[in-house]
Amino acid sequence: MKIVKKAYLASFPIGHIALDESGSLILFKDFRIDKNEVLEELKKMGYEIIENDFSKSIGRKKIRRIAIMSGAVKDDKEFNKILIEFGIKFSESRMKIEREKVIIRAYDILKTIEKFYQPLKERFKELCWLYSPTTKLSDEKLENILNKIKNSKFEEEFGIKILDKDKKILKELGDFVYLSKNIKNEIEEYTKEEIKQIAPNLSYIAGEDIALMLLSYAGSLKNLAKMSASTIQLLGSEKALFRHLKNRERVKPPKHGLIYNSPYIKNSPKEYRGKIARILASKIALAVKIDFYSQRDERERLKKELEEEISKVMKNE
Amino acid sequence: MNKEEITIKSRNEKESLIELFDNVFFDNEEKKIYTKYTTKSSEELREWDPYRSKIAAAILNGLKNFPFKRGCKILYLGVSTGTTCSHISDIISSDGIIYGVDFAERVFYLFLDLAKKRNNIVPIFADARLPNNYFWVEEVDIVYCDIAQPDEIDIAIRNAEIFLKKDGHLIIAIKSRSIDVTKEPEIIYKNEINKLEENGYKILELINLEPYEDSHALVVCIKNKE
Numbered sequence: 144m145k146i147v148k149k150a151y152l153a154s155f156p157i158g159h160i161a162l163d164e165s166g167s168l169i170l171f172k173d174f175r176i177d178k179n180e181v182l183e184e185l186k187k188m189g190y191e192i193i194e195n196d197f198s199k200s201i202g203r204k205k206i207r208r209i210a211i212m213s214g215a216v217k218d219d220k221e222f223n224k225i226l227i228e229f230g231i232k233f234s235e236s237r238m239k240i241e242r243e244k245v246i247i248r249a250y251d252i253l254k255t256i257e258k259f260y261q262p263l264k265e266r267f268k269e270l271c272w273l274y275s276p277t278t279k280l281s282d283e284k285l286e287n288i289l290n291k292i293k294n295s296k297f298e299e300e301f302g303i304k305i306l307d308k309d310k311k312i313l314k315e316l317g318d319f320v321y322l323s324k325n326i327k328n329e330i331e332e333y334t335k336e337e338i339k340q341i342a343p344n345l346s347y348i349a350g351e352d353i354a355l356m357l358l359s360y361a362g363s364l365k366n367l368a369k370m371s372a373s374t375i376q377l378l379g380s381e382k383a384l385f386r387h388l389k390n391r392e393r394v395k396p397p398k399h400g401l402i403y404n405s406p407y408i409k410n411s412p413k414e415y416r417g418k419i420a421r422i423l424a425s426k427i428a429l430a431v432k433i434d435f436y437s438q439r440d441e442r443e444r445l446k447k448e449l450e451e452e453i454s455k456v457m458k459n460e
Numbered sequence: 461m462n463k464e465e466i467t468i469k470s471r472n473e474k475e476s477l478i479e480l481f482d483n484v485f486f487d488n489e490e491k492k493i494y495t496k497y498t499t500k501s502s503e504e505l506r507e508w509d510p511y512r513s514k515i516a517a518a519i520l521n522g523l524k525n526f527p528f529k530r531g532c533k534i535l536y537l538g539v540s541t542g543t544t545c546s547h548i549s550d551i552i553s554s555d556g557i558i559y560g561v562d563f564a565e566r567v568f569y570l571f572l573d574l575a576k577k578r579n580n581i582v583p584i585f586a587d588a589r590l591p592n593n594y595f596w597v598e599e600v601d602i603v604y605c606d607i608a609q610p611d612e613i614d615i616a617i618r619n620a621e622i623f624l625k626k627d628g629h630l631i632i633a634i635k636s637r638s639i640d641v642t643k644e645p646e647i648i649y650k651n652e653i654n655k656l657e658e659n660g661y662k663i664l665e666l667i668n669l670e671p672y673e674d675s676h677a678l679v680v681c682i683k684n685k686e
């Protein structure tokens with residue numbers, strides 16, 4: 144009977160360590176080596192590879208000493224340095240995930256407020272109109288009214304005597320409209336500022352608005368980073384896509400989803416939009432990957448490339 | 461500068477300064493403790509406030525078992541903004557290392573700043589209930605747990621099982637009010653101590669932290685098994 148030797152393998156920030164049952168070293172490879180290579184090598188040596196809690200537990204006891212002995216790090220201080228850097232990256236990326244959730248929730252709230260703010264404002268204008276029917280209310284005029292109402296200067300605004308009970312309700316409604324608008328603007332600023340922090344490249348290429356829509360739609364930066372350019376191009380157009388799939392002859396496939404809101408597409412002639420959407424989507428896909436995986440600042444390069452490619456298309460090159 | 465020189469220098473400045481443990485000084489006149497923070501270019505005695513740091517409170521209340529030493533490896537659960545952690549960082553100096561865990565985002569930003577300034581703190585943003593997320597931490601000499609949760613002892617034991625070496629120290633700050641407000645602190649301490657003993661930990665000391673902290677105690681024990 145052939146006896147299979149067992150190798151207990153565990154991967155630590157400093158490297159991969161394989162030990163036998165008694166805790167003797169089989170091999171150690173530093174963190175620059177890909178794990179697959181380690182697996183290959185152990186298989187070639189005839190080991191059955193086991194990766195479980197026991198592997199981690201015996202690896203944990205020896206990892207520092209072996210990393211130093213093997214020369215992967217010079218001494219304890221260098222070992223510490225690598226772990227500190229790892230811990231900072233580990234923590235920052237985990238905190239970022241939490242940030243994403245906060246941003247997505249805030250953005251959902253913003254959309255909800257926007258949805259009710261518009262009709263609320265219109266209805267309030269109509270109410271005010273009853274007291275001063277001669278002028279049609281513009282948004283600027285409304286601004287004025289809200290300010291005056293805030294200071295309870297009704298007569299000055301409407302030029303007629305208003306019943307006290309009407310004043311009370313007008314003031315409360317006015318304050319509510321006013322507050323809603325302020326909160327809406329504040330959350331808008333906040334979400335834009337936050338998306339720039341967690342996805343600077345994406346926000347720069349797509350604009351904060353579209354960046355927020357994409358993030359909210361994908362659910363996380365990670366999901367978004369995994370998407371292909373063609374998926375991103377159609378993101379948010381699922382309904383249209385579905386209609387096309389149901390009835391291929393009569394309904395054309397959608398060309399662009401959420402990213403259609405980009406000025407790069409909106410401000411260009413119809414015949415180019417499909418091509419521009421494709422270019423934009425592929426730059427967005429790249430920007431998200433950079434934001435998620437490496438966090439480098441490549442904003443200027445990406446923008447330059449994007450604009451060059453677009454102008455090429457427009458010149459029919 | 462070596463230890464003797466510093467003590468002499470400190471004596472010159474202050475007659476009453478005594479080195480209690482590695483890098484921990486006690487000013488007998490003012491009854492204050494300090495830790496010494498050494499960088500390449502400077503040394504600084506930093507006051508260790510017993511009202512903000514339970515270990516400092518325990519020292520002032522006569523703690524005898526103090527395993528924090530130069531070169532120690534420590535897993536610290538519930539670092540918060542890092543007040544206590546910064547003093548432990550002084551003590552263990554650049555030869556040691558602290559793995560500092562917390563899961564509250566707001567405090568963690570400040571803790572990250574501290575970790576970036578020092579050269580012996582590994583920040584770990586994670587839930588101490590889920591040690592699998594930081595399985596990559598090496599074996600340590602001390603597990604210190606200060607998380608003010610009802611199931612704190614269970615969490616501390618679970619972490620010590622995984623990360624603490626045999627004969628290593630497990631130190632827990634017990635907040636009786638977060639375990640059960642209706643019970644007397646003494647009964648709760650007794651309960652928690654029993655749990656530790658049942659799990660194979662030998663109790664060395666239990667220090668009450670009053671008057672610095674209400675209904676808090678620090679328990680120091682040793683892991684007696686592999």
Ligand SMILES: C[S@@+](CC[C@H](N)C(=O)[O-])C[C@H]1O[C@@H](n2cnc3c(N)ncnc32)[C@H](O)[C@@H]1O
Pocket residue numbers: 512513514537538539540541542543544545561562563564567586587588589606607608609
């Ligand atoms: C009493 S404070 C710690 C104070 C700190 N040890 C000091 O002396 O400076 C408790 C900390 O534990 C953290 N905490 C509570 N439960 C936790 C858990 N399950 N995982 C990680 N941290 C936790 C809290 O976020 C809080 O920052």
